[in-house]
Each structure stands twice: as C-alpha cells, then as structure tokens.
Amino acid sequence: MNAPRKQPAILIIYTGGTIGMYQNAQTGALCNFDFDRLVSYVPELQRFGYQLDSYTFPHPIDSSDMSPDNWVELVRIISDHYEQYDGFVVLHGTDTMAYTASALSFMLEGLSKPVVLTGSQLPVGALRTDGKENLLTAIEIAAARDKNGQAMVPEVCVFFESRLMRGNRTTKINAEGFDAFRSFNYHSLAHAGIHLRFERQYIRRVDANTPLTPHFRLDRNICVLTLFPGIQREIFDAILGVKNLKAVVLKTYGAGNAPQREWLREVLSHLRQRGVVVVNVTQCSKGTVEMARYESGLQLLQNGVVNGYDSTIECVVTKLMFLLGEGFEGEELRLKFEN
Numbered sequence: 348m349n350a351p352r353k354q355p356a357i358l359i360i361y362t363g364g365t366i367g368m369y370q371n372a373q374t375g376a377l378c379n380f381d382f383d384r385l386v387s388y389v390p391e392l393q394r395f396g397y398q399l400d401s402y403t404f405p406h407p408i409d410s411s412d413m414s415p416d417n418w419v420e421l422v423r424i425i426s427d428h429y430e431q432y433d434g435f436v437v438l439h440g441t442d443t444m445a446y447t448a449s450a451l452s453f454m455l456e457g458l459s460k461p462v463v464l465t466g467s468q469l470p471v472g473a474l475r476t477d478g479k480e481n482l483l484t485a486i487e488i489a490a491a492r493d494k495n496g497q498a499m500v501p502e503v504c505v506f507f508e509s510r511l512m513r514g515n516r517t518t519k520i521n522a523e524g525f526d527a528f529r530s531f532n533y534h535s536l537a538h539a540g541i542h543l544r545f546e547r548q549y550i551r552r553v554d555a556n557t558p559l560t561p562h563f564r565l566d567r568n569i570c571v572l573t574l575f576p577g578i579q580r581e582i583f584d585a586i587l588g589v590k591n592l593k594a595v596v597l598k599t600y601g602a603g604n605a606p607q608r609e610w611l612r613e614v615l616s617h618l619r620q621r622g623v624v625v626v627n628v629t630q631c632s633k634g635t636v637e638m639a640r641y642e643s644g645l646q647l648l649q650n651g652v653v654n655g656y657d658s659t660i661e662c663v664v665t666k667l668m669f670l671l672g673e674g675f676e677g678e679e680l681r682l683k684f685e686n
C-alpha cells in the first residue's frame with residue numbers, strides 16, 4: 348500500500364507590489380500594506396487544506412525598487428527553507444516581475460521545486476481585483492504533483508491571469524489589462540480555465556534528487572542601449588567612458604540589425620579591446636536575432652557582438668549579471684553566454 352501523501356507545504360513570500368497595496372487617502376497614490384492584511388482579503392486560503400506559511404520582506408516594496416540585492420535576499424529565503432517546503436509562491440509587483448523571475452532562474456541552480464511568481468493589476472482589496480485568482484491559482488500550481496508525487500512544474504515561472512509561463516521567457520506587456528504578461532518565444536507551461544491544464548512537453552524535466560545550488564553573487568556593471576534612427580556617436584562614446592563597464596545589451600532592429608556606420612564599427616572594436624561584451628537583442632517581441640542575415644547585422648557579428656537569439660531583455664540583463672557575478676569576463680563571458 349502507498350504511504351498516505353502528506354498535505355503540500357507552500358511558502359508564500361511577500362515582497363510587495365499592487366496586490367498588497369491600498370490607496371493613500373491624502374495623495375490618492377497606491378502604497379504597500381502588510382501580508383496579514385492581504386490575507387484577510389482572501390479567506391479562501393483556508394479552504395486549500397495545505398500547510399501555507401508566509402515570509403514577508405521587512406519593508407514590502409513597489410517592484411520598481413527591486414534590485415539585485417533583493418534577488419539575493421529571495422534566493423537566501425528559498426534556499427534556507429528549501430527542504431521544509433514543496434513549493435514557493437513569490438508575490439511581487441508586476442513592473443519588474445520578469446526580471447526577478449529571470450534572475451532567480453539562474454541563481455537557483457538544480458531547482459527541483461516550483462517557484463511561482465505572481466501579483467496583480469488591482470489591489471487584492473479592490474472589488475474587481477485579479478489578485479485573488481492569481482494568488483489562489485499560483486498556490487495550486489506550486490502544490491501540483493504528478494501521479495508519482497513529483498512536482499508538476501519544477502522551475503521558476505510566472506503565473507498571471509490564465510497563463511503559466513517560464514520565468515526567464517516572460518515579459519510584461521500591458522500596464523492596464525489583467526492579461527499583463529506574455530512569453531512570445533516559448534510555449535505556455537499551463538493554462539488555467541475550468542481545469543488547470545499542464546503542457547508537460549514544455550515543462551523542464553529534472554531529477555528530483557539534484558541538490559539545490561544557490562548562487563548569491565551578481566555584478567551590475569552592465570548597461571542597456573536601445574538603437575533608434577538618428578542615434579549619435581556621442582551616446583556610444585559616453586558609454587565607452589563608463590568606468591568598470593563589463594557588458595552592454597544592444598537593442599537592435601528586426602533580426603539584429605544596426606545602422607551601417609564606420610563610427611559604430613570603431614566603437615564596437617574599442618569596446619571589444621576593453622573587454623566589454625556586447626550582446627545583441629532585438630527590439631521585436633517575437634523572433635530571433637540572426638546577425639548573418641543582413642549586412643547591417645553581419646557588421647556586428649564581425650565586430651565581436653554576441654548573439655542574444657530570442658531572449659527577452661530581462662533574461663539577457665540578469666544572465667549577464669549572473670555570469671559576471673560568477674567571475675566570467677571578456678572572452679570567457681562571451682563563450683559562456685552563448686552556451
């Protein structure tokens with residue numbers, strides 16, 4: 348006879364964001380309140396029959412204030428509680444949720460338990476809030492097991508409205524609608540309708556016995572530069588002057604193209620000589636960088652620019668911070684990044 352399955356234990360980590368905000372009567376602006384007040388708006392939590400515990404950031408924040416230090420804090424909380432819980436739900440503001448999800452996906456090496464990030468567009472106390480459903484479904488996903496008792500989604504992911512998406516493939520696309528996130532270049536991992544339908548073929552397969560190796564170092568000596576028609580050399584020169592700069596994310600056009608200017612090639616070659624890695628990401632939401640397709644892209648490839656393929660900007664930024672934090676720089680970073 349199989350041993351009876353114990354009830355799932357889920358740790359809810361509350362970082363802040365609209366889900367837990369209220370309207371300041373004087374200013375009319377939204378500010379954070381604490382987790383206990385948030386829970387008081389969701390009495391349904393009692394009905395799960397799971398062990399639900401919480402951990403609250405000492406000062407819940409608007410996610411515009413999220414920083415690499417907070418990602419380290421999250422990794423510390425998850426790794427310190429890893430053995431005690433079957434899954435983790437991170438309540439987070441929507442603005443930078445995709446950055447946090449991407450960062451965690453790199454920093455939690457060997458993860459074999461669900462880490463589900465969610466939040467909402469309307470505070471949980473608002474009448475038409477999307478926060479309740481997002482929270483309740485995220486908990487259900489974090490607790491979901493297959494028939495062998497293995498976690499259904501053993502990876503860092505974002506749940507919003509009705510979609511579960513891979514964390515480092517997700518982008519916020521809507522500042523207003525409830526349907527606020529997309530994963531343009533990778534399939535959804537699950538859909539929530541009448542049933543929760545998991546797309547097992549797209550979900551990471553892991554060995555549940557792999558130990559978690561948390562990483563705590565990030566290096567923020569990077570910058571993001573978006574091309575636009577008419578961009579001037581002075582902008583690039585200013586970047587060349589940034590002390591300690593180790594990598595640049597270049598947001599190019601279409602399949603990874605840039606204006607064909609001699610000065611741009613010169614700047615790129617200076618950056619390379621200085622050991623600054625330049626990664627090419629397209630400004631398009633969907634599709635991939637193919638630098639050999641046009642001459643306007645080929646010039647970048649020939650000047651040592653690294654291919655960011657179909658990555659989101661959030662993914663590239665956090666991957667660079669992570670790899671730099673691990674001590675990879677210059678040529679080593681280039682190789683590591685493309686692997």
Ligand code: ASP
Nearest residue numbers: 364365409410440441442
């Ligand atoms: N400004 C808020 C935040 O990101 C927006 C939200 O949560 O939806 O914290």
